[in-house]
Amino acid sequence: MRGQEIRRRRAAVWALAVLAAALAPGPAAAEPVATPAPGEPVCEVRDGRLTEISGMAATDDGFVMVNDGADDEAARRIFFLDRACTVVRAVPFPSRPRDTEDLAVGADGTVWVGDTGDNDRTRQTVALWRLSPGADRPVLHRLAYPDGAHDAEALLVTGDGRPVIVTKSSRILYAPATALRPGATVPLVKVGQVRLPASTTSNPFGLVGRAVVTGAATAPGGDRVVLRTYADAFEFDVAGGDVVAALTRGTPRIVPLPDEPQGESVTYSRDGRSLLTVSETAGRPPGTRPTVLRYPLPEAVASAAPAGALPSGATAAPVAPRAGGQSRGTLAVVAAAGALGVLLLVGGLVAARRTRSRRAGPGT
Template structure:
């Protein structure tokens, strides 16, 4: 990986080392790798563990999961094996199961949404329905706590605060239906005062740092005692302007604490732009 390159351009970019004790308004990004497989042209969800990445497209291309190497080359495709509506995000639990958040709802007509657990090693599938307490919501940002509790953040526009939904019940429990509860709000307000819909969420391997992204900005939060919802409802410890990603949707951490940003496109080419942005924390 190179260490300092201007932000923008197609591919996977890397956010240079950035402390989050004070909010930042700018940061340097660099390209790490560029996924060229046409199956990722609508890339919406990204997760990383060890030297392996997982990526998936959203509606229309979310029937299979891509397994990536560190060069963003697809080493294999795994069929989701469950009918989907609109997968928007993903997370990997501590057992290595990839959880796909089938939570997209542009028409706001889904009172419940689905998490699909894909065990790539055993080829087993688990489906868990999540039911909102107050009707339908469009959600593109999803994360898991260290214990496997789901955390969802609504996608809202017009500067309104997004709602956080979570549950004390783990997705690895035997229940096939989990009732969600409202658990705070988050307002993604950039240093210039603008506010945009939240399109992705991630938690690092130690569950001490979380991240939310919009199509333009990146918000970093300190997590105390594994309480992800409480962290996201508090003030961010760092805010940076992301790379130029018109369709920026995904965010993920590597095990080393590098922060990865992914985009469907960079506005200049048809190739997907997964922007891997290593942000190191200690």
């Protein structure tokens, strides 16, 4: 009973944190979002080792992908795929990762894998794996948060090669305090926190799905970055290469990603004109395959709807921007109505993901 009680308390604490993040005022929005369109299929991933895809980056030749804490040793690889989503190369890790959640490809072609998942907030360190162009063995870099454990599923790499980790529910940005050194634990420093506009996009996880950050990507050229939730993508303009300033001070454009099964990955197409996503399919009906989806980026993407403006799936007539955020009374009503559902949902999500996440690993 003691173990079950601890797990319930952890789920409750995380649920309240997510609820607080969802209800916190975000950047002002210009217009509500019309009914979103589903993504256009690009290709199916048919390799049986790739069913828990948590990170993806587009390359000139196709894609790079990584699984989320795969149980099967054969699935713990950095996978390179061609444009038809066929695996052409798989690079193993030299030691077992704990929970790989995202990846990014730097301007020089270096692949960075964020081994930063921590559902139970028990890790003393997290890690980044760095695979240099042409190498067949990724290098491990350990990192430690300054304020205790966090669960993080999003990784960005700035133009000058500095990794930035985005935590899942609190959306805090962390970056290495010093240069990374193999064999050493480098401290992380908090460099900012992201506020996202409210959303009403339909997704399997409801309010929680709209509040937690599950992936990130940088546009070719570095002029934009995107964070995704289970429901939406939020695109920020980057000036002067300052990714942190863009995320902490900028107002994002919203790109709805409606009803993806468990969307944790996002990347830009190589021409920068579209976002590409892919979902996990583990536990789905037999025969379900991960599918890369394309979402075109129009010249002017509508901003997110004001909090509580519309039910999911509704089409809105244009309205004028509001001067202020949600009233405290409205927030209280939303909180009272949704808190129980959030707690139950998060408990289920934590339990489901715990069965897939690794508890220990020699490398991290």
